[in-house]
Amino acid sequence: MAKKAKTDLAVKSAVSPTIEVDARIAVGMFFTLTGTILAAFGLSTRDQMNVYAKSLGIDANLWWGLALLVFGILMLAFGRRGQIKMDKAGK
């Protein structure tokens, strides 16, 4: 999903250079990516208690990663909708 949004953006800016890019897309891409990495890392280290002694025995990577992933996907969804609206208004 993140990749597709990026290519769309690249194509758009090549056709007509404009400042009117919905900023939420980049935010969504960043948090989808980091959320996935954190959650995957948390999943693979969930049995290593020494990693999570700091965070009071909670697998903070997994849970916070999932929360960021959800936030990222929401931002991507809103951003794409906003971008479509903006393009229509531009034409």
Add this chain to the structure above:
Amino acid sequence: MPILASADWLILLIYCFFVLSAGVSLAPAITGSKDYLQAGRKLPGWLCGLAFISAGMGSLEVLGMGAAGAKYGLASMGFFALGSIPAMLFAALVLMPVFYGAVSAPGAPVRSIPEYLGLRFDQKTRALNAVLFTAMALFSAGISLYAMARIVAELHVFDTVADRLSLPPAGALLLAMALPAVLVLAYVLLGGLAAAMYNQLLQFFVLVAGLLPIVLLGLKRVGGWSGLKAADSLTGAAHTGGHSMGIGMVGLVLGAGLVLGGSTWCTDFRLLQTAMAAKNAAAARRAPLVAATLRIFVPLLLVLPGLLAVGLPTPHTTIVIHNENGAIYHEITVVPPAIEAGQGMVPAKADAAGQPVKGADGKPVLDYAMAMPNMLLQFLPTGLLGLGLAALLACLMSGVAASLTASNTVFACDIYQAFLKKDASDKQILKAGRWATLGGILLAFGAACAAMRSNDLLDAVVLVFAVVNAPLFATLLLGALCKRATGHGAFAGLIAGMAAALLHHGLALPRGEQPGIHGGWIKVLHHPASDMALGLGTAALAFVVSLLVTAAVSVCTAPRPEGELTGLTFRSAAESASGAWWKRPETVAAAIILLAAIAVNLVFL
């Protein structure tokens, strides 16, 4: 010694990649000076609002809020709310319509605060403010670079990198200042204000994502609400009695609410530039409202970590003996004396030998700025730690970028075009803006290196702010609200306000400080209760003197004909808008935000 694992590095690098890509992807869209200096005036209100609040959360502010939480406790929450939200609402309702709507010629809206001053008053006021503002913005950008680099060096997280490159400690510090500076330079040079603001949006969310876990984990660790109250009783509030900053209620409301808040959120072009890049007047008014709504919750994110740091147990050198397969192990955790002498996770300041620095009362002097960063190391596991460090990097970059974009606009419009080359073409202004960006970061870096040599410069930021911004707030207030204020009045008021601020700072010294950068460099006449009280007093005096002198000189000089002031004062700007001001939706929104802010703060009192 904490070592960053590859998961931390990966997240840090991804963040840097996104920050740079904003600059690269916007670069082709920058074709004229309006695109570069004002983001084309095409951005939606919510984006401007997020950039507005993010620009006001540079490294000095973020570290300062954590430090205030550790030093003054819960009382500082109300202080920060009072110092921001009323001023932001005032900016939204009264000042933004004037600043955004003012035009220098048909179709040429005002690009900066000095340009507004030039239109409303005269060219000498504009020139004075343009020069002072540029100097202040670049100086504080440099100081914030150094402040964050010092913290990062104290955390020792990048020591393995410095060792591998076999850098001396000073070299590692220099690298920690240079890398963020180069990143910011790259994206501001490429994408201008638009890139800075797109990144400020990302920076706001990264700050929340990196710091919210330490608040949640910290609260769980100290045992929730009761633990928070217990931590609060360990802060300065318990020792001094009454209000912990030593400022009376009236002083707090007038000083923080009116002067400090007003000269930040209503005056500082580093913040106002984001709202002035909005696509229309409604969006420009909405930006401070969006920012104020979020600002209600910012102290929860930034003050609480500092406060919680005080409530945690102080680390001590421990020896754990354990028996494994018949062999006896002595596990010794050595804690440096400066950390042992601290309070909770707030270490004492260390001298060159690593021993704690003692104050005049024999107690160790605490390094409050370390409170929040230490919490990152305390609670964030490998992986999240990368995101936490990205949050520190984010607040540093958003503040430095705001200074850089503001000073390049002021240089290009109000120094280059206004005085050096009056017939400059748009291409030349764009070029001047880009060169100003490069020159600006070099000057800021020079200030950072100077601060590295003499630590005292860190405390000079408050003074510089009081000298430049507090008198300007009075000027802008009179300029926007009162059509009788004149150019000679404004100029005299600014000069008098600055002189009053310097004089007050030179004659007062907080208790327990040495004369010098903390004050009292002329002669010590009175002793304010704290650094915070001195800063507030200096700013308040500068504001009042500037207000009075501007009014007095304006009355004695000839007024501008009313026709020339169309669109430059609140009344003439409001005439063109529809409906009475108290019926408009933004007024209702402002009232709701104010009530919500009061409710949130009452919970913590």
